Amino acid sequence: MRLRAGEVDRQAISSDERISVLQAVDAYTRGSAYAAFADDRVGSLAVGKLADFAVLSQDIFSVAPESIGKTQVVMTVVGGRIVYGAAPRD
Numbered sequence: 001m002r003l004r005a006g007e008v009d010r011q012a013i014s015s016d017e018r019i020s021v022l023q024a025v026d027a028y029t030r031g032s033a034y035a036a037f038a039d040d041r042v043g044s045l046a047v048g049k050l051a052d053f054a055v056l057s058q059d060i061f062s063v064a065p066e067s068i069g070k071t072q073v074v075m076t077v078v079g080g081r082i083v084y085g086a087a088p089r090d
Contacts, residue, residue, distance in 0.1 A: 021061055052078045
């Protein structure tokens, strides 16, 4: 079966092959840092590590999985500096 752009085959992955949102975020952050031999400096928020992070428009851990793709990046911080978006105003 061939899919067109924007189509999703909901039968492509069986439930025992899927990973959770938490597992996906962990693989993308800590897993990537480990693969790059940089997990002592990046990959998680901890004292002494670089705090590069993104602020998202919604909590991807609490929304329905179908809604995660609608999430927008609101702000990105790299090396302690805002490189995308703006700091929230009071």
